[in-house]
Amino acid sequence: MATRIIAGKTVQVNEEGFLTDPSEWNKEIAAEIAKDEGLAELTENHWKVIDFCREASKGLGGKSPTLRQITTGTGVQTKELFSLFPKGPAKKVARIAGLGKPEGCV
């Protein structure tokens, strides 16, 4: 398993760049990955989504919830979710939240 230093902390990542141990994640790491993903700043609404995913992942074996689970769980509309995390929100959210990519098609 590869490791990477993000925001001064060494974390384990898989070949696609997803953190493999959600407990190694912290908010500074999220902000750093977000910058890599082209998001200069994480706003309150970004955090609403990230916090929901972190919580939901506990029942999903460390995987991020699907986009539909996010919209129904947070009340954030699809359009807004795609504007908060443009160009591939499914993987982007998972990466920033330090979770595995979602398993599920909806």
Place this chain on the structure above:
Amino acid sequence: MADERHVAFICSKGDLDMAYPALVMGWAALGNGIDVTIFFTFWGMDMITKSRQKRLELAPVANTSMKMKMMGLPTGNLGIPNLLGIIPGMTAFTTWFMKKKMAAVGAPPVGEYLQMLVDGGAKLYACKMSVDMMDLKKEDFVDGVLDIVTASDFLDMTEGAQIIFI
């Protein structure tokens, strides 16, 4: 590279089960940052026609894949006999059954699913020849359908895209 990928679907079928492939794959594509364009032609236009979208059906007649065991009966590979399929109400029954199965895996109804794709940035177009043939107008289509275009227009706007025919 994900940024450059573009997937285009041609939806030509109006059966309930044939509505889902483009929706599922299109939604997955958008989630992965891939551009999505969908061209609706022939019966596929039912998916975007206001008066038809909620009424897509699945017929049991001549459907060799729909086995009775899907309904929980221990009947192995036995299909629904075509003769039973012609009984009034059987198409309604298999449609209801398929909708129940789709809902069980968390898939929303076709209209809602398509709206999710539109909200996620998918571009929808209706086929001009089919529109003329079926005497439809842009007002007959759900919101999100951007335009009525020719096959040639569609090919122009999907240059370099991966095209999937359904």
